[in-house]
Amino acid sequence: MYQALKNYLAKHIEITDEELTSFCSKFKSKITKRNEVLLKGGSICRHMFFVNKGCLRVYLVDKEGRESTRFLVPEGRFGTAFPSFILQEPSQAYIQSIEPSEILLLTYLDFRELPNILPGWEKLYRINLEHDYIASIKRIESLITMSAKERYELLMKNNPELIQRLPSKIIADYLGISQETLSRLKSKK
């Protein structure tokens, strides 16, 4: 059950089996159905998620009910409604599992205890943050400098597996364009 998480840690830091076990014991497992909602907008996000299998989607819903995807979290990655989780304030975003998934959950309190449990955690977490932040900078740049078509081509180049795997509706609102526009981009070229 904790294999993917263990691999993830072992790949990034020096860690004993004991530490690994006590680290993993903080996580609770959860099986989710397709489209199951794990966090509703307006409530405080109490968990950090690690995706064992499946895929999470962090998304926004506007007053007219239109959705935009903030992040996608495929297996082997951590994810949460970051602003809400870190600041422990109500979330703008929703979280759902867009596929039947197997998720590990870590509470906020346990998350804040990790540096004490696992000496290497602080550094690992920081490096993760740096990379996530860099990824978000790249995304901002793609949004302010590129056309819808260019952004789609970039995603296709960097994450072809996501495009194959997810409904194009979700790809569209991740790119910040309408479903119809994406459909036309695909057929045009």
Next chain:
Amino acid sequence: MYQALKNYLAKHIEITDEELTSFCSKFKSKITKRNEVLLKGGSICRHMFFVNKGCLRVYLVDKEGRESTRFLVPEGRFGTAFPSFILQEPSQAYIQSIEPSEILLLTYLDFRELPNILPGWEKLYRINLEHDYIASIKRIESLITMSAKERYELLMKNNPELIQRLPSKIIADYLGISQETLSRLKSKK
């Protein structure tokens, strides 16, 4: 010379005068002219900057010479071409001081030494990262869910002083819209 930096640290962590002094000694001061370029695209960003006075702009230039502003760094804040600095790889972005400025520079090597010099640094840096990352998430969301007009109104609400202070050309390319569109938004309402 180090007053703003000292205030910044003292506000966020417990720190002795001695630590403060040895911390500050790592920074070199630099006076820049209006529009002076501190980093050219294509070269590796070797410094973290702290703005004492003035304002830095981190921006992109496309093949046609068009510019987009990735970040603005007003006084009292840290800034750098983050992906390039952290990964020590060639930067997409340029950095310039858009006003005559007083900047403190920290080299990459010294930056990596800070955790050893100043015990509280690691945590302060991590908290900073979290906040910058959250800000970038909010910006992504504004870009995928809001119209140009809404984004402008949001910026006006959150950073009115930036709008007053900077040429609207730069505000426009920070928002990812053309100068003409911004001009029309302002006159319309």
Next chain:
DNA sequence: CGATTTTATTGACATTTGTCAACATCCTTC
């Protein structure tokens, strides 16, 4: 202070993207 350059505004028009609607297709779920 005045000359020169930069920045801002406005109009006309092109392009991109969104919206709505109709229909087709796929996919779940019983």
Next chain:
DNA sequence: GAAGGATGTTGACAAATGTCAATAAAATCG
């Protein structure tokens, strides 16, 4: 495997935004 719902495609049109050009206004620098 059939029914119903979700998703994808396409067309016609609307709205938002970009582009180019002309001009005005403002800021910089000697």
